[in-house]
Amino acid sequence: MPRTPEEIRALEDRVNQIESWYHRIDLGDGVETPGHFRMADYLDYYHFPADMSGMRVLDVGASTGYFAYEFERRGAAEIVGIELPSWEAHDWTPRKRRELDHKDADKRAKDNRDVMIDGFMVVGEALGSTRVKREFRPIYEINSQDLGTFDIVFSGAMLMHVRDPILGIQRMRDCCKPDGRLIVSISAAIDTDEPVAKFVGEWNECNWWQMSPKCLDTVLECCDFDRIEHRERYTLEDVTGQFKDPTYVCHALPRQD
Numbered sequence: 001m002p003r004t005p006e007e008i009r010a011l012e013d014r015v016n017q018i019e020s021w022y023h024r025i026d027l028g029d030g031v032e033t034p035g036h037f038r039m040a041d042y043l044d045y046y047h048f049p050a051d052m053s054g055m056r057v058l059d060v061g062a063s064t065g066y067f068a069y070e071f072e073r074r075g076a077a078e079i080v081g082i083e084l085p086s087w088e089a090h091d092w093t094p095r096k097r098r099e100l101d102h103k104d105a106d107k108r109a110k111d112n113r114d115v116m117i118d119g120f121m122v123v124g125e126a127l128g129s130t131r132v133k134r135e136f137r138p139i140y141e142i143n144s145q146d147l148g149t150f151d152i153v154f155s156g157a158m159l160m161h162v163r164d165p166i167l168g169i170q171r172m173r174d175c176c177k178p179d180g181r182l183i184v185s186i187s188a189a190i191d192t193d194e195p196v197a198k199f200v201g202e203w204n205e206c207n208w209w210q211m212s213p214k215c216l217d218t219v220l221e222c223c224d225f226d227r228i229e230h231r232e233r234y235t236l237e238d239v240t241g242q243f244k245d246p247t248y249v250c251h252a253l254p255r256q257d
């Protein structure tokens with residue numbers, strides 16, 4: 001049912017109360033979240049199944065939720081979005097952590113709510129979501145015992161934020177069904193066919209490693225994925241076109257014993 005003009009205004013107000021949005025998401029009736037990245041423009045590179053009916057999907061590092069709600073739109077039966085419990089919970093460099101410790105407590109609480117909690121929730125309410133839920137925990141703490149296993153585990157543009165991406169991949173491997181798959185995208189500015197990782201700890205202070213595509217493939221193989229499919233490269237741009245990030249996407253299939 002289309003929204004009334006009052007409902008549209010109320011939704012716009014709710015969206016505008018949130019200072020920081022990651023994703024630009026179409027909420028219908030001309031309302032859009034004012035995020036930096038319109039991921040709808042890049043969907044083809046991810047090779048998600050058009051029909052996800054019946055699937056359980058884990059979205060690790062879900063942010064403001066574009067992908068989780070896209071999986072629901074494609075019919076997934078259950079989507080679990082994983083997000084850090086707070087802004088402070090990022091793997092910050094010690095220097096950045098010292099800076100954060102000095103930040104005003106109210107501002108810290110607002111950032112936590114806006115960036116980590118409310119955006120995802122507002123999008124879900126606006127889209128009438130019923131099958132998406134969220135778990136607040138770092139990638140290091142996801143496991144099949146608590147969460148079960150998934151047909152698709154997705155990690156978009158987040159492995160560079162974790163100090164130990166190999167442990168992160170192992171945790172995600174544990175959450176894949178034997179016939180499931182991990183779909184992963186990384187920032188991949190390193191242009192070489194060698195399996196190279198570069199330390200980038202100074203960039204944003206919560207980016208640690210940039211891997212070449214060959215490096216990610218090799219790590220995936222070492223973490224018990226024996227087939228890599230749908231290798232794609234594209235340049236992610238923010239909505240202003242000023243930020244450009246070479247990106248690598250692939251699907252990894254668990255080793256069949």
Ligand SMILES: C[S@@+](CC[C@H](N)C(=O)[O-])C[C@H]1O[C@@H](n2cnc3c(N)ncnc32)[C@H](O)[C@@H]1O
Nearest residue numbers: 061062063083084137138139156157158161162
């Ligand atoms: C660059 S955003 C990517 C958002 C989305 N996946 C996409 O591809 O558009 C990275 C997200 O990963 C989350 N993140 C960072 N470190 C994490 C960790 N250790 N465990 C879980 N999530 C993490 C961040 O809070 C953020 O929401």
